[in-house]
Amino acid sequence: MSSLLYSLGRWAFRARGIVVGAWILILALVGGGALLFNQGLDNSISIPGTESQKALDSLSTTFPQVSGASAQLVVVAPEGDSVNDDAVEQVILDSVDTLNDIEGIANAVSPFDENIDGAISDNERAAIISIQLEGSQYEVTEATKDALKDEADALAKALPDGSESALGGQLFSTGFPTLSATELIGVGVALLVLILTFGSFLAAGMPLITALLGVGISVAFIFIATAFGSITSTTPMLALMLGLAVGIDYALFIISRHQEQLRDGMDAEESAARSVATAGSAVIFAGLTVIIALVGLGVAGIPFLTIMGVSAAAGVAVAVIISITLIPAFLGFAGERLRPKSAKPSRKAKRAHAAAQAQVEAQAGSAGSIEPLASTHRPNRFFSGWVKAATRFPIVTILGVVAILGLVSAPALGLRLALPDAGGLPEDEPARVTYDLISDNFGEGFNGPLIVTGSIVTSTDPLGLMDDLKSEIEKLDGVEAVPLATPNETADTGIVQVIPTGGPDSVATKDLVAEIRSMHDYFLEEYDVDLSVTGFTAVGIDVSDKLGGALLPFGVIVVGLSLILLTMVFRSIWVPIKATLGYLLSVCAAFGVVALVFEHGWFADALNITREGPVISFMPIILMGVLFGLAMDYEVFLVARMREDYVHSGKAKESVTTGFIGSAKVVTAAAIIMFAVFAAFVPEGDTNIKPIALGLAVGVFVDAFIVRMTLVPAVLALLGEKAWWIPKWLDRVLPSFDVEGEGVAKEIELRNWPTAGSTDIATAEGLTLDAGATRLYENVSFSLPQDGTLVVSAGRDTSVTALLLTLSGRMLSDSGILKVAGYVASVRAASVRSRVAFVSLSEASDPVRDLTDALREKPRMIALDGIDQVTDAVTRRNIYDALVSARSAAMKGDSTLAIAVGTASPTTLADAIPGVETAVELNLTDSELAHEAEVSA
Template sequence: MSSLLYSLGRWAFRARGIVVGAWILILALVGGGALLFNQGLDNSISIPGTESQEALDSLSTTFPQVSGASAQLAVVAPEGDKVTDEEIEKVITEGVDALSEIEGIESVVSPFDENITGAVSDDERAALISIQLDGPQYEVTEATKDAMIAEADAIADALPEGSESALGGQLFSASFPVLTATELIGVGVALVVLLLTLGSFLAAGMPLITALLGVGISVALIFVATAFGSITSTTPMLALMLGLAVGIDYALFIISRYQEQLRDGLETEESAARSVATAGSAVIFAGLTVIIALVGLGVAGIPFLTIMGVSAAAGVAIAVLISITLIPAFLGFAGERLRPKPAKATRKARRAHAAAHAEGGAAHAEGRTGATDGGAGELEPQASAHRPNRFFSGWVKTATRFPIVTVLAVVAVLGLLSAPALGLRLALPDAGGLPEGDPARVTYDIVSDNFGEGFNGPLIVTGSIVTSTDPLGLMDDLKSEIEKLDGVEAVPLATPNETADTGIVQVIPTGGPDSPETKALVAEIREMHDYFLDEYDVDLSVTGFTAVGIDVSDKLGGALLPFGAIVVGLSLILLTMVFRSIWVPIKATLGYLLSVCASFGVVALVFEYGWFAEALHIQPGSPVISFMPIILMGVLFGLAMDYEVFLVARMREDYVHSGKARESVTTGFIGSAKVVTAAAIIMFAVFAAFVPEGDTNIKPIALGLAVGVFVDAFIVRMTLVPAVLALLGEKAWWIPKWLDRALPSFDVEGEGVAKEIELRTWPSPESTDVATAEGLSLDADKTTLFENVSFSLPQDGTLVVSASRDASVTALLLTLSGRMTADSGILKVAGYVAGVRGASIRSRVAFVSLGDATDPVRDLTDALGENPRLVVIDGIDQVTDAVARRNIYDALVSAQGAATKSETTLAVAVGTAFPDALADAVPGVGTAVRVDLTHSELTHEAEVSA
């Protein structure tokens, strides 16, 4: 992948005008689509398959008058007056009539209706008008809402001085999120950090431009998608927040690497290509982890959450694509203007430099072994990448001086910080969490103060009564039964529908909509299902806005464990692939769990216990949106893997080069801590900016992500990780050989392209050989298949591989054709480095196994028809028919002749136990390059005993 990204980065640098124009065109097209197809967002949340949702869907057919969205208008008389006073009662009655005339309203129930109870407070100072709409919340038009608000204002104006009224209820319980100036603070902080990190306004502006472009496209796509289905109002805000954060960070990683290489003397185009190949590889891996975690939200089986995860994942994917294409294009426009100015050498440094020249400059020459392109340095800068930094050097030395103490201290602190998470309450948002002064919040408070909290979250108990001969009597009996239950404040309504086949009982709990008492009452009524069925022959269900919220929370809570198991398992697999280690993934995953628990704990401290709630404009004691934990786990997983990769990959690289485990922790930390710190500060600032004035649903997610990023980056990755790695030493990088071979390799730091650049002119710039090998070795199952194999195969030559054991021959032939990878040594085929460009080799090398072929000649002919540069033939000894062998010979001669006519070449590689018996089947055997593997056929145990 790094090699492909290298080519992509170079192309984008050269075709910068096309790349920039293409992205602007995409933004224009998607933006136009959003304007044309936008159907609006939805604030309602439901989960198909739950009891409450199924009952609500059934009511839409059998009892449509109570199945739609609802609202409340609360009226409070002046001090000393009553709502039953003639003047006030008249205003309320006329208001009920006026509201009933509004299009979209199914019914309006007067508080003075004789068929209901409890709509007038006990002291008769307050009255509650119930409004039922004829459709679900997302179908209620703005015109209907505006008409309701206008009529509520008219009622308020008509009431006597000192009266109070407010319009609220379910329909107005959640507001649509809007952007405020506060969110721009995060962008401002990001600009300052970018300026300090990258050193120029030009470089600092690039990540902001690309991030804003990315979120513009992703949010526009979300509005286009509203034409195909309902999307919650939280979805675009989540995509905006996440896309902005990762977009800035991903661009920062690439530009930072670009400047490092320019500082080391690399030419601009080459530096752009290598930056995309190296940092871009890590960006793709980091983005993939976030995308996988977000798409994994679908595991919960909750449609709105799946849509939210996919939308946010699309935003991250767009940020990744923009980073690896638009950033190199911008670098092309910037040219030499981003090259860092050389730092002024101190007197001590000048003396050291002079001494180095006096010794012949040997060390400097050795540090440039991979120089290509007119003297450009190797892929990783040497002195500049590990230039001592006092602050970060002191940090890592403190963390690793007494590693056991550091580990215990971090675990203890994060454990204490996580403890409050046990008291975290989850629920769907209601008007009680809205800012004070909001009309819906005013209504909520009036209802709570005058009627009780339960009136803000009534329950509906419903069932079929078609078999009853006395529907009215049956509803009275059900009302009496439910009134006896603990937690029931009142049962104001129990009635059948017009056709007497469905009945509803409205139940007012003693607790609020999000209280444990209400949840317990719902559970108790459901536990009595069989009792009602046996006693009254009624199949009752509990539904309503409050019951739906309880079911959503329960379903989301039940999805946390399987989702967490998937995330943790994925973390272990991905990190094992990247770092080829057992202990590093385990450490990283446990660190991630600590970060998640700590962020849950802080969210609980703020929302549940009220710490800093006033400063953050949060209502103390309010529950957290039900889907916060699962979204936080998914997003934070991806971000945690980002920091793990960018920090630990440099440590692993230094360990591979030096072999010194403890020293590599320090040097790797110093080499990567600056950019990780900048990225974490930017992420923290962007997320934190969405807390003070953010949407009710976004606030806990933004706070949790801000805390999670801070804890994961600075406490877990930059403190706990160095301590653990220092404690483990060389054991940190151990992995069983069988597992190392079984797992696919994921090159996140561009080691592949580094190897390609190093071997660009190997074995010599003039070489035309189709394949060259040096020191190839491969072990499997404690057996050496081949060892220290070297050869050069001319572009039109023949290679004969022989051995007494077929497995050794097949293994080398598979390695030569790009189907296997050697453990050590160098192999270049058709100009591509094996182990790095396997796909490119396979597309140019045909592999034919004739041992089990029913028609070996046809198989060979089909392979030659693909016009390969090299054809590799295994199992030719098993073709014993003389005619078939002669036909194979003729097919190879014909193919080589055709290649010559088309000014190309065809080489042949064949494996056999009897190399001298190939003259009748393979041309050119007499002058063939021969490789005898017999000497490699020893097990490791045999070698040791020998």
């Protein structure tokens, strides 16, 4: 992958105009599509299959008058007056008549209706007009909402002076998120950090431009997707917040690597290509972890959450693609302007140099013995002191970090989840005013009524049955009132409206729902009624329970995924375990802080938290998914540099320090940017986004600075050499993920090997391969001209087959160097496979046909295994003719065809393979390459 990214980075650098123009065109197209196809966002949430949703779906057919969205218009008479006063009552009655004439309203119920209980407060100062709409919250038109608001305004004007009124209820319980100037603070902080990191306004502006471009494209795609299904209003805000953060960070990683290489004197184009190959590889890995985790939200089986995860994942994918294409294009436009100026040596360094120079001159009597004072890039003393402090007493550091984070995580045990309601809106919102007026005059339960419903088709006395059910439910603890118990017009379905004593998100209301459901069998046996509990409040409880139940399987998937991915990257057992445990500490600490703020009110006023209580149900699962990807970002960029230093030096503990110093600056900048972007969405953010943004901000801070930059160095220093241990069998089984660009570094190193301008199709040096305790071949070296023939023979067919598979890119040797068609086989195996065909003649039912099919792809080389086992003379002749024809066709097309054959008897091939008399012969047996070797486990 790193080699492909190297080529992509070089191409984007050269074709920068095309790349920038293409991205601008994409933005214009998707932006136009969003304007054309946008169908609006939907704040309604449902989970198919739950009891509440099934009952609600059934009511839409049997009792449509109560199945749609609802609203409430509350009226409070002046102090000392009553809503029963003529001046107030008549205004309310007139308003009810007007409301019933509005298109889209199924029924507006007067609080004075004799069939309704509890619509007038005990002190008779307040009354509630219950409004039932046609269709779900998503289906209510803006015209209907506007007409409702107009009538509410007219009611307020008609009421006597000193009266209060407000329009709210389920229909207006959640607002659509909007951007404010506060969110721009995060972007401003990001810009400041980028300027300090790069020391250049030009370099600092690139990540912001690419991040904003990516966010624009991803959000536009979300609005286009509304044409195909409902999407919650939280979805684009989450994609915006996450896309902005990762977009800036991914660009930061690539540009910082580019500047580092420019500082070392590398050519700008070469540096851009290598930056994309190295840092770009890490960006792709980091992006994949975030994408997989977000898509994994589908494990909960909740449609709106799946859509949210996929949309956010698409935003991250766009950020990754922009980073590896548009950033090198911008680097091309910048050219040499990003090359850092040489740092001036400090006065202390000058004095030390002068003293040393004087000493040498005095001793040797000659000048010039000391090299001129160089302007070097000195390591950061701050980070050097940090890592030394963390690793000086590693056990103390580990225990301290675990104890602190454990203490911060403790409040998470009491974290409650619920869907948002109007109680979480800003205090000046009309829906929040309605919520508070109802709570003050009627009790919180009137803001979250329950509906108990079931089929009563077998009843001979539906009215009596509903009265009996009302009486039964009124006896239950936690029931404030039962204002309505009625059958539908056809008397086949009944509903009982239940007002709980607690609010919609209270524990008491949840317990009441559970108790009514626990009486299902009793009602069935006693009254022959199959009752279900539904309504907006019950749906919210079911959503929260379903999401809470999905946390464990999702956590297992995330943790398991992190173990596998990190083992692939770092080729270690302990590093992935340490990384995963650190991730869990970060998640738990984030949950703990969210609980302290939203449940216990810590710093609630400073963060503009309008009400203490449960947080939105899908906060934990989204936080776990997103933070997983971000934690892997910091793990990769920090630990990969430590591993790189360890591979080169072999010194485990020293590599922790040098690797930390080399990568801490960019990790710190990335974490500060992430923290700033997420934290900016807390004070003025949407109610749904606030806890998610706060959790992510805390999680990023804890994971970057406490876990990755403090706990990780301590653990690695404590483990020493053991940190990089992995069983050999596992190392062979796991695929390799070249995050640090080792592959492209090897290709660059071998760019002029064996000689510059070599025309050989294949060159090998010292190839060795073991299979368990058997050495298949050892120290194999050869050069094959681009139109030549290679004959490989041995007493054992497996050795021949293994070498031909290696030559064709289908197997990798354990050691040695192999270059085929200009590609290093161990790095660009896919490119080798696309240019070298492999045919096993001994296993083919029709050898000639298989050979012809392979030659039809016009390979540059073809490897034929088992040719000596083709004994039929006609078949051998046809093989000969096919190869001659293919070579002739290649020459006419200004190309060549090399042939590699495997056989146990090369002397018999002269009449079967063209050019065998002048072939490169490689006898594995004569070289004693196929012997049994003692290979340690």
